[in-house]
Amino acid sequence: MGLFLAVFAIFLVVVLAMSVGFIVQRKSISGSCGGIGALGMEKACDCDEPCDERKARMAKEEQWQQNRIK
Numbered sequence: 001m002g003l004f005l006a007v008f009a010i011f012l013v014v015v016l017a018m019s020v021g022f023i024v025q026r027k028s029i030s031g032s033c034g035g036i037g038a039l040g041m042e043k044a045c046d047c048d049e050p051c052d053e054r055k056a057r058m059a060k061e062e063q064w065q066q067n068r069i070k
Contacts, residue, residue, distance in 0.1 A: 050058070
């Protein structure tokens with residue numbers, strides 16, 4: 001039981017140190033490669049002509065937006 005408490009305390013100290021470092025740096029969290037913005041893409045799907053599945057999803061969403069109560 002003592003070993004469990006010691007390991008838990010160490011993990012707690014590490015998480016606390018990471019959170020303090022994050023707060024001090026005031027940087028937004030990003031992936032290791034900088035995310036989609038680093039590639040110059042403005043959205044997740046940057047295709048000129050979306051696939052049929054994507055078109056169906058977009059049409060369904062548009063229909064849902066039109067039928068929504070305002």
